[in-house]
Amino acid sequence: MARYVYKFSEGDRDQRDLLGGKGANLAEMVKLGLPVPPGFTITTDACRAYLTEGKVPPEVRVEVTRRLRDIEDEIGRTLGDSEEPLLLSVRSGAKFSMPGMMETVLNVGLNDDTVHSLAEFADDERFAWDSYRRLIQMFGKTVLDIDGERFSEALEARKAAAGVRSDVELDAEQLKALVKEYKELVETETGSPFPQTPRKQVDMAIEAVFRSWNTERAVLYRRRERIPDELGTAVNVQAMVFGNLGETSGTGVCFTRDPSSGHSGVYGDYLPNAQGEDVVAGIRNTLALADLKDRDRGAYRELRTAMRRLETHYRDLCDIEFTIEHGKLWMLQTRVGKRTAAAAFRVATQLVDEQLITMDEALERVSGEQLGQLLFPQFDKDAARQRLATGMGASPGAAVGEVVFDNASAQARKEAGADVVLVRRETSPEDLPGMVAAVGVLTARGGKTSHAAVVARGMGMCAVVGAEDLQIDVAAKTITVGETTLGEGDTISIDGKTGEIYVGAVDVIDSPVMTYIAEGVEAARAKAEDDDTRDLVDAVHRMLEHADERRRLRVRTNADTGEDAQRARDRGAEGIGLCRTEHQFLGERREYIERVILAESDEARETAMAELLPLQRADFVELLEVMDGLPTTIRLIDPPLHEFLPDLTELSVRVALAQERGESGPEVERDITLLEAVRHTHEQNPMLGLRGVRLGLKYPGLFALQIRAIAEAVVELRGQGKDPQPEIMVPLVGSRREMHLVREQAKEILAEVAESSGQRLDLPIGCMIELPRAALTADRIAHEADFFSFGTNDLTQTTWGFSRDDVETEFFAAYLENGVLTISPFETLDALGVGELVRQGVEGGRATATGLKTGVCGEHGGDPESIHFFHDVGLDYVSCSPFRVPVARLEAGRAAV
Ligand code: ADP
Numbered sequence: 001m002a003r004y005v006y007k008f009s010e011g012d013r014d015q016r017d018l019l020g021g022k023g024a025n026l027a028e029m030v031k032l033g034l035p036v037p038p039g040f041t042i043t044t045d046a047c048r049a050y051l052t053e054g055k056v057p058p059e060v061r062v063e064v065t066r067r068l069r070d071i072e073d074e075i076g077r078t079l080g081d082s083e084e085p086l087l088l089s090v091r092s093g094a095k096f097s098m099p100g101m102m103e104t105v106l107n108v109g110l111n112d113d114t115v116h117s118l119a120e121f122a123d124d125e126r127f128a129w130d131s132y133r134r135l136i137q138m139f140g141k142t143v144l145d146i147d148g149e150r151f152s153e154a155l156e157a158r159k160a161a162a163g164v165r166s167d168v169e170l171d172a173e174q175l176k177a178l179v180k181e182y183k184e185l186v187e188t189e190t191g192s193p194f195p196q197t198p199r200k201q202v203d204m205a206i207e208a209v210f211r212s213w214n215t216e217r218a219v220l221y222r223r224r225e226r227i228p229d230e231l232g233t234a235v236n237v238q239a240m241v242f243g244n245l246g247e248t249s250g251t252g253v254c255f256t257r258d259p260s261s262g263h264s265g266v267y268g269d270y271l272p273n274a275q276g277e278d279v280v281a282g283i284r285n286t287l288a289l290a291d292l293k294d295r296d297r298g299a300y301r302e303l304r305t306a307m308r309r310l311e312t313h314y315r316d317l318c319d320i321e322f323t324i325e326h327g328k329l330w331m332l333q334t335r336v337g338k339r340t341a342a343a344a345f346r347v348a349t350q351l352v353d354e355q356l357i358t359m360d361e362a363l364e365r366v367s368g369e370q371l372g373q374l375l376f377p378q379f380d381k382d383a384a385r386q387r388l389a390t391g392m393g394a395s396p397g398a399a400v401g402e403v404v405f406d407n408a409s410a411q412a413r414k415e416a417g418a419d420v421v422l423v424r425r426e427t428s429p430e431d432l433p434g435m436v437a438a439v440g441v442l443t444a445r446g447g448k449t450s451h452a453a454v455v456a457r458g459m460g461m462c463a464v465v466g467a468e469d470l471q472i473d474v475a476a477k478t479i480t481v482g483e484t485t486l487g488e489g490d491t492i493s494i495d496g497k498t499g500e501i502y503v504g505a506v507d508v509i510d511s512p513v514m515t516y517i518a519e520g521v522e523a524a525r526a527k528a529e530d531d532d533t534r535d536l537v538d539a540v541h542r543m544l545e546h547a548d549e550r551r552r553l554r555v556r557t558n559a560d561t562g563e564d565a566q567r568a569r570d571r572g573a574e575g576i577g578l579c580r581t582e583h584q585f586l587g588e589r590r591e592y593i594e595r596v597i598l599a600e601s602d603e604a605r606e607t608a609m610a611e612l613l614p615l616q617r618a619d620f621v622e623l624l625e626v627m628d629g630l631p632t633t634i635r636l637i638d639p640p641l642h643e644f645l646p647d648l649t650e651l652s653v654r655v656a657l658a659q660e661r662g663e664s665g666p667e668v669e670r671d672i673t674l675l676e677a678v679r680h681t682h683e684q685n686p687m688l689g690l691r692g693v694r695l696g697l698k699y700p701g702l703f704a705l706q707i708r709a710i711a712e713a714v715v716e717l718r719g720q721g722k723d724p725q726p727e728i729m730v731p732l733v734g735s736r737r738e739m740h741l742v743r744e745q746a747k748e749i750l751a752e753v754a755e756s757s758g759q760r761l762d763l764p765i766g767c768m769i770e771l772p773r774a775a776l777t778a779d780r781i782a783h784e785a786d787f788f789s790f791g792t793n794d795l796t797q798t799t800w801g802f803s804r805d806d807v808e809t810e811f812f813a814a815y816l817e818n819g820v821l822t823i824s825p826f827e828t829l830d831a832l833g834v835g836e837l838v839r840q841g842v843e844g845g846r847a848t849a850t851g852l853k854t855g856v857c858g859e860h861g862g863d864p865e866s867i868h869f870f871h872d873v874g875l876d877y878v879s880c881s882p883f884r885v886p887v888a889r890l891e892a893g894r895a896a897v
């Protein structure tokens with residue numbers, strides 16, 4: 001028979017799945033011999049059974065009876081007893097802590113009779129009635145679903161009538177009257193009197209805790225934190241101890257270290273003569289934990305000993321909830337405490353220094369996400385600010401810039417040297433150029449998975465979305481909030497972490513960790529303003545060094561220009577995994593491509609390309625010089641041709657207008673030819689059309705030009721005594737034959753350049769694996785490729801059949817909402833599907849070519865969870881944006897320990 005209930009003394013901390021976090025840790029404290037009021041845990045199995053069957057399994061009731069009797073025997077009081085009544089707390093506790101999401105009921109077991117026995121037994125009338133009114137209040141709200149406000153109002157009214165400020169000042173008579181009022185409230189709200197049978201109270205409270213798993217806010221919280229819905233919560237039933245028995249009693253919370261700075265010491269709050277949530281609820285001003293020392297030295301010392309034991313045992317920062325009853329300490333909860341990103345790094349290294357954990361373990365205590373947070377620029381704490389509105393912080397960072405409303409102004413102002421914040425009602429893929437030009441993006445609509453948010457996170461740029469108070473008039477170019485109106489060119493500041501929007505420029509500073517990454521440890525230490533900051537810099541430095549030592553994955557970067565490459569190299573990148581050459585054909589050079597496309601004869605085409613050759617060569621010289629000695633993967637031109645041509649509609653209108661006005665001349669002639677070409681190359685579905693290797697095979701001159709430019713750049717740099725290491729990469733390959741054709745052509749060109757320069761040029765020629773067919777036939781393709789690079793962006797698009805540029809708000813939001821996806825597969829690799837293709841690709845490739853070099857380029861290369869996957873499937877490197885390099889180094893190290 002399934003067992004649903006465990007005494008605290010039967011469990012331990014490894015049983016969080018079954019007992020929930022609170023239950024498992026209570027059990028652990030019992031094992032450690034710490035003073036925990038006796039109790040038991042009803043398992044998450046029982047909760048799941050309740051949720052599927054809609055009722056508590058009868059076995060649970062039977063087991064609860066037996067375990068309740070154990071408690072009664074242990075402490076010699078019984079539930080509902082007329083002399084010494086046992087009181088209980090009924091506490092929720094899921095596997096992952098969901099602060100404030102579910103419910104707890106205290107003082108269960110009190111009724112119109114036992115309240116008198118309690119008063120007599122404790123010799124404290126006031127205490128008894130205070131406990132009873134708390135029970136009715138908590139039970140009413142949590143179990144009976146009565147609006148909590150109603151109770152608070154009654155309490156406030158009572159305090160006002162008595163002329164007192166805090167509830168400890170209410171005397172027994174006043175509390176008695178309050179209880180009467182509460183009971184009436186229960187009866188009018190629910191139609192039945194407050195349940196008087198203690199055991200019935202217990203059963204109802206247990207069921208209510210189960211039910212609270214599915215409250216709206218609990219569901220919402222789980223979605224946000226990616227906690228599975230099917231886990232369920234455990235219920236802990238425990239004998240009450242009382243912090244509200246006067247001045248020698250009290251309740252508090254504490255941390256074994258400061259959770260924001262990480263320092264070891266005495267951190268916590270204590271509230272005398274109080275119960276339960278009083279401390280956090282801010283009802284009265286709490287005392288610092290250190291003050292407890294003067295009030296009750298014995299209890300204080302006992303608590304300090306318990307804190308130290310817990311920290312030694314868990315070997316980590318713990319947070320603790322405790323109660324003191326007439327000078328006796330009781331431990332009510334502990335867990336490994338949440339902490340800020342900075343504290344995570346500091347605590348981890350401090351624990352190493354105290355020789356409580358090893359460096360490997362320390363690596364497990366920090367995450368790439370935390371490091372990422374420490375890299376974002378910050379608003380200067382001391383700066384003055386005027387808040388305009390608050391939206392959702394969707395991608396952290398602090399951005400200050402001129403307001404712009406469209407791509408054109410964003411680009412124009414950026415070129416003029418200004419920082420801009422792109423403001424849109426919502427964004428679409430068309431806004432990408434504006435986003436690229438901007439330092440931040442602000443929208444009035446859309447959530448954390450909206451296009452703006454997803455794209456901004458990918459680019460590591462600051463974003464605030466869904467600021468619904470903003471009235472954005474794109475035509476008039478104004479933002480209005482109440483009385484305030486801002487126009488184009490006005491400066492705003494947005495905080496991508498808090499979602500706050502300020503008028504004017506709030507001062508922004510590089511984070512100390514960013515300074516460390518960009519300028520090195522000495523510079524960062526020198527610039528640090530205080531010891532805490534210096535500690536942080538040191539901690540991050542030590543962790544990254546250790547990660548570098550441990551990791552097997554190399555970390556490269558995606559960079560298209562020498563400038564980007566330099567930045568990434570400074571941050572520890574060990575090569576370039578993806579240089580997108582098409583960026584070099586945009587802007588002013590677009591015309592050259594136009595000429596290539598428009599060429600009427602092979603000769604004309606060749607002339608056009610010959611003009612491009614020196615430009616391309618110069619690009620590669622610049623890049624390879626910066627990356628001297630490090631592998632540099634250059635991808636041959638990838639996107640569809642139309643991206644280099646004018647927009648079809650725009651051009652049609654221009655030509656039509658010119659013709660209507662009877663204009664002529666070379667400009668018009670050119671437009672007409674261009675229009676024909678644009679029509680000609682127009683495709684319904686260009687991303688699945690003539691691009692990548694297909695383009696290379698259709699216009700062989702394009703690839704040839706690039707390969708020659710690479711080869712000549714190598715020759716030039718070697719001439720200067722440098723060591724360029726380019727790798728030529730062919731995009732969008734789906735078959736062995738495609739790769740074969742390109743490779744033959746490339747070899748020929750390399751041989752020519754080798755011959756004329758007298759140098760050996762056997763540059764590696766590999767391909768991207770970004771189509772399912774390539775992954776599935778990797779064993780064949782590997783005959784023609786010196787390396788594979790998984791293009792997981794396109795591979796995700798082509799595996800799911802999602803268009804990355806169009807997934808956008810609507811349907812992705814719906815998919816996240818109804819649980820088809822828990823996160824965008826463009827953000828974290830879909831290990832089950834896309835990941836399986838990566839695995840097959842690696843295996844297939846290496847079956848043909850042992851030790852084939854494999855890597856990944858694409859957003860996933862910088863995503864912590866995906867990096868662990870790439871480590872597991874045995875890739876040689878990941879490549880990510882320069883911004884994510886430190887994060888990838890850390891996570892690759894973590895994957896290896
Ligand atoms: P949460 O998960 O919201 O922290 P808890 O179950 O920890 O809820 O209960 C909240 C508070 O109620 C505890 O911090 C403690 O002060 C009080 N409490 C819970 N159980 C007991 C108990 N057995 N005796 C006295 N106080 C208790």
Ligand code: MG
Binds near residue numbers: 321333
């Ligand atoms: Mg708690």
Ligand code: MG
Binds near residue numbers: 731791
């Ligand atoms: Mg691609």
